[in-house]
Amino acid sequence: MIELRAVSKWFGAFRALDAVSLRVEPGRLVALLGPSGSGKTTLLRILAGLEAPDAGSVWLDGAEATHLPTRQRGIGFVFQHYALFRHMSVADNVAFGLTVRRGRDRPAKAEIARRVADLLELVQLSGLAGRYPSQLSGGQRQRVALARALAVEPRFLLLDEPFGALDAQVRKELRRWLRRLHDELGLTGVFVTHDQEEALEVADEVVVMNQGRIEQAGSPTAIYDTPASPFVYGFLGHVTALPCRVAAGRVVVAGVALRVEAPDGDATAFVRPRDVRIAPPGPGRPAGAVLGQIARVGPLVRCELRLPDGTLLDAEAERDGFEPLGLGRGAAVALALRRVHLFVGASGPWPAEPD
């Protein structure tokens, strides 16, 4: 188990971490998600023992590890720019952590060779043991880096934007592969990302960070379905924030009347494109917006809707459902909202439903 208790870290007058507490249960894979500068890397470096906290403590499997040197923590890590040794073959890179061991800790040559072969098979690079890093693709290099981190049989795996520098397709493949690998090995892991899709897809638990604090921690579905703050909503992306006003349990969002059990006051409604339904106006379905740009992306249609006050609202629909409506740019449309969350000041999220 990995645990941080009220960890703070200052760089001069700047507080990079503010009393962060976090618990990663054995065998779980946790994603630290947040914008640049939110403290993710600092947190990971403190876990790895590369940085010491100014306050608070680090616990590994129930024992305090705050001041334990990195090599005694049972940790393997892969950093985005943690380059491989260029003058060493793939096999030698993977073997590195074992060959530098001293005395009785160092396995016999044959044992090292066997372990390297096993690891290369695990990361699906068996045929490339004799190559040099310059002869590998970016994705292959990251897998070698991972094999190297695993060579010392760590209990914990820390990954800092492991796939950050790779193109979208390779990233997708590698993150699925990482998930499978993690399950096979039963490690406890933490990885840093600023890619919300990566976090939601790969992790058992997502920890959203903002300005050195944890904004929300929970399962990917909990984070996605009930973002705890406007920040989390905004950070997960693809959302329109609309100012509105709650009065006596009622609120009008994008011209649509909703019921909500929130206190009265000025509020912000968060509406995801998938939760906006559009249809041609008709009886009981007054026109509420005008269609702006329409983009067809594979099976989906993304549209921009202009509300009467000039505000833009994004909507997304299946093309199969949208095309038969015969709606084009400039058409007046009726709106319905499926799911909306409100924040009244800092209070929320308040689910709002059609009245």
Ligand SMILES: Nc1ncnc2c1ncn2[C@@H]1O[C@H](COP(=O)(O)OP(=O)(O)OP(=O)(O)O)[C@@H](O)[C@H]1O
């Ligand atoms: N050694 C340092 N000296 C001074 N400031 C630092 C140092 N390391 C980090 N910081 C600052 O602490 C803050 C948090 O940095 P950190 O690298 O943890 O953020 P991050 O969330 O990992 O960001 P990114 O996604 O850009 O890597 C940043 O504002 C950074 O500039």
